[in-house]
Amino acid sequence: MFGQVGPLRIDEKGLAYRGLLIRHLVLPQDQSASGEVLRALASFSLRIPLSLMAQYRPCYKALQVPEINRPLRAEEYQQVVALGIRLGLDEIFIQELESAEIYSPDFASEDPFQHL
Secondary structure (H helix, E strand, O other): HHHHOOOOOOOOOOEEEEEEEEEOOOOOHHHHHHHHHHHHHHHHOOOOEEEEEEOOOOOHHHHHHHHHHHOOHHHHHHHHHHHHHOOOOOOOOEEOHHHHOOOOOOOOOOOOOOOO
């Protein structure tokens, strides 16, 4: 895909209009194998922009799985960000840990996606 469309391009309004951006959701206890993912990406190209998402929020049956039944901790997320920097990835988009609440639909509401 990167060979076809190249790196992410953003217009003057800050909107992406072409290119590749890889999004990776960081999970508690490295359940998303973030180190392996970042190393694989870096071995392919350091120019591919990476969005490291911190918005994980355990819901439904995830609450029954000990490895993922809690929110992501700041130190877990920071370790992944630091690894991306050490590997030399050119462009890393990061999120605040509060994004787990900000980007979560309110399914008790008539319009759960209204606040998003």
